[in-house]
Amino acid sequence: MPDPSTTRLGLYKSKSDGSELVNYPLDLGQNWDRVDLAAGFQPCTSSTRPSTPYSGKPIFETDTGRSFYSNGTAPASASWVEIPNSSGVFGGNLSLAASSSLSIGAAVLTRTSGGSLNSNTNFLATRTAASDIAYSAIVGVDTFDRLRLYADGKYEVGPGNAARDVNLYRSGANTLATDDSFTVGIDLTVTGRLTVNGIGQSLPKYKAATTNRTSTTSLVADPDITFPVVANATYLVDGLILFAADPAGDFKMGWTAPSGAAFQWSCFGQASTATAGSGSIITDGQDLTSTSFGLGGVTDNNKTMTAQVRGYLTVAGTAGNFVLQWAQVASSANATKLLAGTHVRLTRVA
Known part of the structure; x- marks a missing residue:
């Protein structure tokens, strides 16, 4: 009876006591085929992943461009952990440690000790139309975003449980306007001319x-x-x-x-x-x-x-x-x- 096969690639091993003659197809040809298949990332498709991977087994899906390795857990179908690469769309959740940073060239995104995100550069949203949303924010289970900033600079704010109801925007050269009421809690200083068109004009x-x-x-x-x-x-x-x-x-x-x-x-x-x-x-x-x-x-x-x-x-x-x-x-x-x-x-x- 031959010795147990190798644990990772399942390579055939003949009897270690020398009593078994060498069989080329079994002892050499088949084993080298398995070694060649396991070299680097094994090509496969998303539907033909290896059914019995060893822990650490890397694969590359030719139909999706995505890369994975097996973490050795059972069942094998659930053991695959995705590895980000530049060839395919990353399909999983990417988790970084609390003290880690994400660097893209000279731009660095870091989580602060307070839990917020900090960047060493500005944030730029490139949109197609002026009415496209550049930034929005909600609180908890809000059904509407409380804050919305559009690509043209228009700023809208609302209560969260209903549509945004106040705004601030550029209405012309050197002119900032709102379609709603404006309250100043402390002081209002006007260096130039104050123009009122309604009551109080x-x-x-x-x-x-x-x-x-x-x-x-x-x-x-x-x-x-x-x-x-x-x-x-x-x-x-x-x-x-x-x-x-x-x-x-x-x-x-x-x-x-x-x-x-x-x-x-x-x-x-x-x-x-x-x-x-x-x-x-x-x-x-x-x-x-x-x-x-x-x-x-x-x-x-x-x-x-x-x-x-x-x-x-x-x-x-x-x-x-x-x-x-x-x-x-x-x-x-x-x-x-x-x-x-x-x-x-x-x-x-x-």
Whole structure:
């Protein structure tokens, strides 16, 4: 009876006592065939893996390009452990020790002591379309991702149990926008201009240069005090009128607004019927039909006079311009002036 075959390749061994003659096909040919088959990774297919592999047996699947070795456990079909290689798609789970790193060239991905992933370089997601997702995150068993970052830079956030409901995105050159409400918990510092288009919008107008008008009683729009107003909005109006007028010409003013608008206002100033030194103060209410509201100058047109204007403008369904108009009460060759520094402000309240 021959000696037991080798444990790994099952090579045939004749009797060690020399009583058995050498049989070439059995003792040499068959054994060398098995040695040749076992050299390196044994080629096979995913359906023809060796049925009785030894522990450590390496194989390469020609139909999938994947590599395996047997860990020696039973059954043999469950003993195969995949080895990553560059020829096929890795089909298993790859586990690294907690202190291990994954290096791809100079880029290194490491697990920190706190359990998070750390990289020595940036993360770049190359996507096909701007609307493709570049990054998202969920918490526990969320049914929706709470955070989503798109390839175009748009940022969305939600509660996790419903769709994301707030966003932040680039709406144009040098402009960051959101379609939702924005709350600042501590301080908000604006270095440039603050623009509000809805309730709370402030629209200031200021005369940087004096405008002169002579020999005219026809109201004409001031070149500086014109406001664009939107439909179905309400504005508070306040301002300071600075003018100079010879008592022979004096100063009158009025306002125009879009069709359907209403404007209740008053102007606290000296009446045009005043004497050269002083006169009565006008306090009665006015509206858009008040197109000849007169204010008086004193002495000559070099004396600065002031009047404080306040009002309540309601715009109906038609947008347009809200305009200060003015002229002389009586035609005079001595100019009536609306002075630099005159300013009016609209504040939207509804």
